[in-house]
Amino acid sequence: MAEGFNTARSSSLLVDKHVEYIKSLDKRQDELEYWMTEHLRVSGIYWGLVALKLLDRDSALDKQQVIDYILSCQNTDGGFGGHHGHDSHLLYTMSAVQVLAMYGALDRVDGSRVVDYVAGLQDAETGEICGDEWGERDTRFAFIAVAILSFFDALPRLDSDRIVEYVKLSMNYDGGFGSGPGGESHAAQVYTCLACLAILGRLDVVDRERLSAWLAERQLPSGGFNGRPQKLEDVCYSWWVLSSLRILGRVHWADCSRVCDFVLSAQDPDTGGIADRPGNVPDVYHTCFGIAGLSLAGFEGFPLKDVDPVYCMPVECIERIGLQSWINNVPRSWSQEKLEDV
Amino acid sequence: MRIESSESVSESVPLSQQEEWKDVTPIPQDDGKHPICPIAYTDEYREIMDYLRAVMAKEEISERALTLTGRVIQTNPGHYTAWMYRKRLVEELNADIAGELDWVSDISAMYPKNYQLWHHREALVVRLLDPKQATEEQSEAELLRHPVIRRELQFLDSALNEDSKNFHAWLYRQWLVRTYNIWEQELIFVNTMINEDVRNNSAWNQRYFVHLQGRNPTQVELDSELVSDEIVYAVENIKLAPNNESPWTYIVGLLLRHAPAKLYTELLPKIQELANDKDYSLAMTTTPFYWSALVDIYEKQARASPEQGKALIEQAQSICHSLATEHDPMHGKYWEFRNKSLSELQL
Numbered sequence: 280m281a282e283g284f285n286t287a288r289s290s291s292l293l294v295d296k297h298v299e300y301i302k303s304l305d306k307r308q309d310e311l312e313y314w315m316t317e318h319l320r321v322s323g324i325y326w327g328l329v330a331l332k333l334l335d336r337d338s339a340l341d342k343q344q345v346i347d348y349i350l351s352c353q354n355t356d357g358g359f360g361g362h363h364g365h366d367s368h369l370l371y372t373m374s375a376v377q378v379l380a381m382y383g384a385l386d387r388v389d390g391s392r393v394v395d396y397v398a399g400l401q402d403a404e405t406g407e408i409c410g411d412e413w414g415e416r417d418t419r420f421a422f423i424a425v426a427i428l429s430f431f432d433a434l435p436r437l438d439s440d441r442i443v444e445y446v447k448l449s450m451n452y453d454g455g456f457g458s459g460p461g462g463e464s465h466a467a468q469v470y471t472c473l474a475c476l477a478i479l480g481r482l483d484v485v486d487r488e489r490l491s492a493w494l495a496e497r498q499l500p501s502g503g504f505n506g507r508p509q510k511l512e513d514v515c516y517s518w519w520v521l522s523s524l525r526i527l528g529r530v531h532w533a534d535c536s537r538v539c540d541f542v543l544s545a546q547d548p549d550t551g552g553i554a555d556r557p558g559n560v561p562d563v564y565h566t567c568f569g570i571a572g573l574s575l576a577g578f579e580g581f582p583l584k585d586v587d588p589v590y591c592m593p594v595e596c597i598e599r600i601g602l603q604s605w606i607n608n609v610p611r612s613w614s615q616e617k618l619e620d621v
Numbered sequence: 622m623r624i625e626s627s628e629s630v631s632e633s634v635p636l637s638q639q640e641e642w643k644d645v646t647p648i649p650q651d652d653g654k655h656p657i658c659p660i661a662y663t664d665e666y667r668e669i670m671d672y673l674r675a676v677m678a679k680e681e682i683s684e685r686a687l688t689l690t691g692r693v694i695q696t697n698p699g700h701y702t703a704w705m706y707r708k709r710l711v712e713e714l715n716a717d718i719a720g721e722l723d724w725v726s727d728i729s730a731m732y733p734k735n736y737q738l739w740h741h742r743e744a745l746v747v748r749l750l751d752p753k754q755a756t757e758e759q760s761e762a763e764l765l766r767h768p769v770i771r772r773e774l775q776f777l778d779s780a781l782n783e784d785s786k787n788f789h790a791w792l793y794r795q796w797l798v799r800t801y802n803i804w805e806q807e808l809i810f811v812n813t814m815i816n817e818d819v820r821n822n823s824a825w826n827q828r829y830f831v832h833l834q835g836r837n838p839t840q841v842e843l844d845s846e847l848v849s850d851e852i853v854y855a856v857e858n859i860k861l862a863p864n865n866e867s868p869w870t871y872i873v874g875l876l877l878r879h880a881p882a883k884l885y886t887e888l889l890p891k892i893q894e895l896a897n898d899k900d901y902s903l904a905m906t907t908t909p910f911y912w913s914a915l916v917d918i919y920e921k922q923a924r925a926s927p928e929q930g931k932a933l934i935e936q937a938q939s940i941c942h943s944l945a946t947e948h949d950p951m952h953g954k955y956w957e958f959r960n961k962s963l964s965e966l967q968l
Contacts, residue, residue: 462791465788491955507786
């Protein structure tokens with residue numbers, strides 16, 4: 280790495296650069312990356328919008344245009360594809376709903392169709408949630424289904440006891456969660472399981488101490504987190520690990536100032552944007568989760584908006600929609616401890 | 622019908638100049654009035670996408686459509702809709718499944734982190750070898766000789782050889798082992814993987830998976846002898862690299878779940894013996910994992926046997942103190958918390 284690059288890397292958050300970077304994403308049509316990501320454009324907009332909202336710079340995107348575009352990606356089955364003309368998938372349906380919710384535009388979509396689509400993906404026999412009509416299963420999808428229905432106040436449409444049972448079966452001996460029963464613990468899957476349980480008010484099934492310790496152990500000397508033992512650190516785990524620790528009420532078990540340093544060191548001072556680790560090419564996904572991680576870590580160098588650790592959206596949006604109630608549903612013993620310790 | 626291998630597709634001649642595609646009018650990307658997402662393509666990709674949209678629009682089920690999806694996926698494996706269409710084509714054309722599996726293998730060698738291909742693979746394998754029938758009629762030894770299972774195990778060998786921690790490959794392996802009940806070979810495989818890299822956490826996780834054999838962990842009683850053997854196995858591997866999180870987490874976690882009494886009676890003497898052995902004492906006493914295991918063991922024992930409780934708690938607390946200040950300051954807040962909880966423990 281060139282020395283000049285190192286010194287150019289500041290300890291400050293390059294806000295204007297990041298805003299420009301996100302704005303430029305739909306103008307880079309001469310780049311290979313651009314058309315290769317067509318199938319997840321809806322998610323790309325979600326990542327960009329979360330980053331901008333947390334920076335309080337969401338005016339950088341044309342709200343009306345974005346809403347119209349998102350609506351154009353809804354299919355007749357009620358779900359959303361990653362771009363118009365693409366098949367529905369839970370992942371993109373989640374991103375679409377989150378974008379609309381951040382813009383206060385959920386009333387622009389026929390909620391009952393979305394709800395029907397999501398509810399139809401629960402396997403009546405096992406209670407597992409499929410990602411699409413072809414039946415791929417994953418704890419990620421359990422979280423997404425629960426989260427989407429919570430936006431439309433339709434949680435009773437799912438058999439939530441079965442979902443909790445499935446998530447419990449995916450809990451490992453280290454206290455973490457995998458993508459299904461038997462799957463290795465992975466920080467991103469931990470987040471989805473915790474967020475799912477939080478919305479359902481069932482965090483009581485978690486082995487709080489063991490899981491929190493496992494998550495804290497993910498922090499490496501660089502300050503960054505890895506997602507599994509013996510793997511490299513990556514900026515996106517600043518979000519997956521810290522959001523999980525926040526849900527567990529244990530963010531203070533991480534060394535937050537070192538996380539911030541790590542995320543800042545992965546900024547690209549020339550193009551803007553944040554990469555997976557220092558010196559790599561930035562992308563909108565890591566830009567979003569880097570900034571969200573900074574917000575959770577209590578970064579003091581810029582007044583970032585607070586981010587909700589369950590929905591990965593600004594707290595003010597979650598409050599406006601009335602979904603912050605998950606906080607009141609954490610086990611009693613947790614909330615009491617939080618008052619003393621944090 | 623045959624599935625063309627990834628090399629043999631005529632990729633150089635534009636589709637618009639091929640006789641085979643004369644009857645199709647390509648549908649260009651409609652960006653409508655949403656300039657937030659105008660899509661610009663390289664010429665070749667734009668053309669195959671335009672033709673893909675055209676054949677999808679008329680729901681064409683044909684060999685050429687299958688080939689086309691292959692080209693789209695090869696260029697852009699995340700193209701979810703192309704995968705969905707391909708699945709349907711393979712099914713309705715009654716395509717050669719073995720050939721399709723070879724094609725998927727090529728894609729996974731190119732894009733090992735893609736999600737879609739693994740699920741596609743599962744569906745193909747089930748069609749080749751009905752799990753219910755196979756497991757009812759054939760023993761594990763017979764199944765291991767079956768060409769379908771052999772191919773999948775070989776495919777996984779090469780995928781895990783490429784990246785021994787590939788999350789998708791391990792999950793797929795779990796699916797295969799569980800679906801066809803081939804548990805005995807799996808323990809042998811896990812041993813090999815741990816021998817190759819004692820720090821491979823995926824292999825340690827797989828070890829537990831094998832012992833559980835798909836049963837609900839909260840309802841399983843593991844055989845006492847097996848558990849004792851696992852303690853010996855874990856400690857032998859701790860010797861090789863004491864500062865390796867995986868075997869520590871594995872054995873403490875397994876015992877907490879299935880045989881908490883053995884933490885104190887069997888694991889503790891073994892790790893203390895190591896810590897007192899001059900060949901290992903430096904490595905053992907400088908890894909937080911050793912001290913952390915002691916805290917877990919002392920706390921568990923104090924709860925189980927209150928008469929020893931006070932002394933054990935004091936030992937555990939002094940360990941927490943030295944971890945917070947000396948051995949593991951990055952997790953200082955955690956150790957302070959453990960220390961505090963121990964002081965509040967009601968015996």
